Amino acid sequence: MEELFKDFSIGLFVWQTVLFITLIFLLKKYAWGPILSSIEDREQGIKDALDSAQSAREEMQALSADNQKVLQEAKVERDTILKEAREMKESIINDARSAASVEADKVIESAREQIQNEKMAAITDLKNQVASLSIDIAEKVLKSELSDQQKQKDFVAAALKDADLN
Amino acid sequence: MMKAKLNIIATLLVLFSTTAFALEHPDDHSHDHGEGQTMDLKTEIKQTIKHHLKDAHYFELYHGLAMPLPVIIWDNGIHLFMSSSFDHGHTLANSKGNYYNLDHGKIYKTDSEGHVLDNQSIIDFSITKNVLVIILMCAFLLISFSKLARSYKKGPIPTGFGRILEPLVLFVRDDIAIPNIGEKHYKKYMSYLLTVFFFIWFLNLSGMMPLGINVTGSIVVTFSLALITYFITQFTANKNYWGHIFWMPGVPVPMKIILLPIELLGTIIKPFSLMIRLYANITAGHVVLMSLIGLIYAAQHWLANGAFFGLTLFLGVIELLVAFLQAYIFTMLTALYFGSAVEEHDDH
Numbered sequence: 001m002e003e004l005f006k007d008f009s010i011g012l013f014v015w016q017t018v019l020f021i022t023l024i025f026l027l028k029k030y031a032w033g034p035i036l037s038s039i040e041d042r043e044q045g046i047k048d049a050l051d052s053a054q055s056a057r058e059e060m061q062a063l064s065a066d067n068q069k070v071l072q073e074a075k076v077e078r079d080t081i082l083k084e085a086r087e088m089k090e091s092i093i094n095d096a097r098s099a100a101s102v103e104a105d106k107v108i109e110s111a112r113e114q115i116q117n118e119k120m121a122a123i124t125d126l127k128n129q130v131a132s133l134s135i136d137i138a139e140k141v142l143k144s145e146l147s148d149q150q151k152q153k154d155f156v157a158a159a160l161k162d163a164d165l166n
Numbered sequence: 167m168m169k170a171k172l173n174i175i176a177t178l179l180v181l182f183s184t185t186a187f188a189l190e191h192p193d194d195h196s197h198d199h200g201e202g203q204t205m206d207l208k209t210e211i212k213q214t215i216k217h218h219l220k221d222a223h224y225f226e227l228y229h230g231l232a233m234p235l236p237v238i239i240w241d242n243g244i245h246l247f248m249s250s251s252f253d254h255g256h257t258l259a260n261s262k263g264n265y266y267n268l269d270h271g272k273i274y275k276t277d278s279e280g281h282v283l284d285n286q287s288i289i290d291f292s293i294t295k296n297v298l299v300i301i302l303m304c305a306f307l308l309i310s311f312s313k314l315a316r317s318y319k320k321g322p323i324p325t326g327f328g329r330i331l332e333p334l335v336l337f338v339r340d341d342i343a344i345p346n347i348g349e350k351h352y353k354k355y356m357s358y359l360l361t362v363f364f365f366i367w368f369l370n371l372s373g374m375m376p377l378g379i380n381v382t383g384s385i386v387v388t389f390s391l392a393l394i395t396y397f398i399t400q401f402t403a404n405k406n407y408w409g410h411i412f413w414m415p416g417v418p419v420p421m422k423i424i425l426l427p428i429e430l431l432g433t434i435i436k437p438f439s440l441m442i443r444l445y446a447n448i449t450a451g452h453v454v455l456m457s458l459i460g461l462i463y464a465a466q467h468w469l470a471n472g473a474f475f476g477l478t479l480f481l482g483v484i485e486l487l488v489a490f491l492q493a494y495i496f497t498m499l500t501a502l503y504f505g506s507a508v509e510e511h512d513d514h
Contacts, residue, residue, distance in 0.1 A: 008385070008386060008389075009221060009290065009294075009386055010289055010290070011238075011289060011290040011291040011292055011294070011297075012221060012294060012296055012297060012384065012386045012387070013386045013389065013390055014291065015291070015293075015297040015300065016296075016297075016300055016386065016387050016390040016391075017390045017393070017394070019297075019300050019301060019304055020300075020304075020361075020365065020390065020391070020394065021394070022304070023304045023307065023308070023361055023365070024357055024358055024361045025357075026304075026308055027307065027308065027311055027312075027357065027360070027361050028357035028361075030308065030311075030312040030315060031307075031308070031311030031312050031314065031315045032311070032335075032356060032357045032360050032361075033315075033357075034315035034316075034318060035311065035314055035315045035318065035332075035335055036335075036339070036356060038315070038318035038322075039332070039335070039336065039339075042322045045322070
């Protein structure tokens with residue numbers, strides 16, 4: 001310990017202190033300042049780049065999620081459209097079917113009516129013809145029956161006999 | 167990859183250290199021993215280690231090649247000459263009519279005959295080995311980190327050496343400063359924390375190079391660093407910090423009075439522990455490594471030589487870890503003290 005004090009060199013102490021303090025200030029100006037600020041700039045740059053990459057990724061994700069959503073919506077819409085179309089088709093077919101059956105019924109009805117009419121006309125015609133035929137036959141029978149005098153007299157007598165005078 | 171590099175460094179370290187330290191025969195001490203009297207190996211190793219741990223007025227790359235360094239003495243005026251004037255303590259240096267002697271790494275004012283004068287009013291401001299290394303380290307840090315700073319103008323990613331330095335800067339910021347000080351206040355301390363971290367770490371590493379450098383193992387240097395930490399802590403402290411020292415909230419009044427001197431002492435003990443920890447760890451590391459290297463030479467059996475070589479290699483790698491660890495601990499604790507100075511208490 002004593003030797004340490006004896007060997008304590010004031011000259012070395014002064015040199016060391018002065019040189020070291022000078023070194024601190026020189027390094028601060030020419031080295032540490034620029035180095036630390038450059039490193040900080042670089043770190044900031046890296047951080048910014050990472051941040052923007054992250055936000056870009058998030059944007060991409062949001063975009064793809066949007067796309068997914070749009071696709072989903074489109075699918076749903078397509079399904080509704082298809083469903084509507086199917087329903088419309090059904091209803092059109094049903095309408096057409098009912099309209100056709102109504103029409104058919106009408107046609108059948110009118111056909112039946114016409115048939116009825118025709119039949120009635122035919123029956124009437126037949127009746128008329130039968131009547132006129134009967135008259136003709138009756139006329140012919142009467143003509144042939146009443147061609148001689150005797151017969152005319154018998155007929156009148158029979159007729160008179162039937163016609164009871166009351 | 168990293169492990170292989172460490173191994174190569176450690177191998178080189180051991181190889182060069184042997185030439186740099188173990189065979190070193192410091193001239194400073196040669197005159198302590200009589201001519202013809204041969205030092206035994208153990209004493210020589212001891213002397214070498216002691217010599218290495220001290221600061222010197224020469225930069226001795228290896229035995230025989232010692233670079234003289236400038237000597238600056240304040241003695242009612244500046245005396246400036248090269249340390250080669252001492253001729254490793256053999257001759258007196260004459261400057262402006264005054265005589266100086268270099269004895270065991272310390273400069274004394276003497277008369278022309280070499281007798282040490284009693285009134286030692288001189289202050290030695292020499293560019294010693296440690297000062298030179300500190301200057302070189304400052305230059306190295308300035309060049310490397312300003313280069314890193316400039317490389318950001320070319321692109322966001324640094325190239326070359328900066329690619330190694332940048333993660334370390336981030337390490338200091340994200341693992342030392344922010345967790346201990348907090349997001350809000352850490353920025354104003356960053357310059358000091360970064361400087362102190364790299365300064366200590368690189369100096370610790372330079373101590374592991376086979377150049378005989380031992381700056382962070384000098385208590386003067388660690389004292390200076392701890393003192394700066396102490397002053398920054400006190401001057402940036404908020405009123406919460408002072409409140410906790412002078413009038414601890416939430417305890418009875420007698421306790422407040424007892425706690426006051428303890429807390430005041432604590433403010434000094436904290437940086438003091440920083441100083442001692444770094445000094446002791448690095449010094450111990452150097453002593454252990456050099457002793458082991460010495461043992462390689464002292465051991466009589468080839469098996470023991472090999473064993474000590476392996477052990478030196480192993481401890482060399484451990485010391486590389488310690489070099490980082492001590493820089494980390496110093497910076498971490500400094501950040502912790504700063505954090506306590508700016509901490510904001512909402513509870514209590």
